[in-house]
Amino acid sequence: MANWSDPRATAAPAATRAGVADAAFDAGLRSYMLSVYNYMASGVLLTGVVALLFAESGLAAQVFATPLRWLIVLAPLAFVMVLSFGINKLSTFAAQAMFWAFAGVMGLSMASLFLVYTGSSIAITFFSTATAFAALSLWGYTTKKDLSGFGTFL
Numbered sequence: 001m002a003n004w005s006d007p008r009a010t011a012a013p014a015a016t017r018a019g020v021a022d023a024a025f026d027a028g029l030r031s032y033m034l035s036v037y038n039y040m041a042s043g044v045l046l047t048g049v050v051a052l053l054f055a056e057s058g059l060a061a062q063v064f065a066t067p068l069r070w071l072i073v074l075a076p077l078a079f080v081m082v083l084s085f086g087i088n089k090l091s092t093f094a095a096q097a098m099f100w101a102f103a104g105v106m107g108l109s110m111a112s113l114f115l116v117y118t119g120s121s122i123a124i125t126f127f128s129t130a131t132a133f134a135a136l137s138l139w140g141y142t143t144k145k146d147l148s149g150f151g152t153f154l
Helices: 014-056 059-063 068-086 092-116 119-143 147-153
Strands: none
Touching: 014 059, 014 092, 059 068, 059 092, 068 092, 092 119
16 A cells, blocks of 8 residues: 655656656746846846936036045945945845945046946946856856956956
């Protein structure tokens, strides 16, 4: 007589279980990576929109002509330090709020680029960098290669 509570009696063969576990891990990793990329893309979009609007409003030219420019230029550094030293102490909500605030402040800081360079040169640089990031990210994800060794070379 079979024991109805014995998990070995109804379990799939080991090869099938390993395949299901790998598929579940891959789906979980894909979902996690998608959420990370969505956060980062949204942050970069916010930074770009704030930079463009701040520069186009004419306010950036006025602010960067005063000593207040140092506050705007150095504020992202303060956010980086707070986030890096306090990330383990911050709640999830506080960390996300700091991220969005950092993206906005970074946009204010990067508005100076719109005052110096043309829009087409900024767009070309942005899209070439985004293409290189996407290609390397896709290559690292699909080949499962550790790309950290390229850090000193690049």
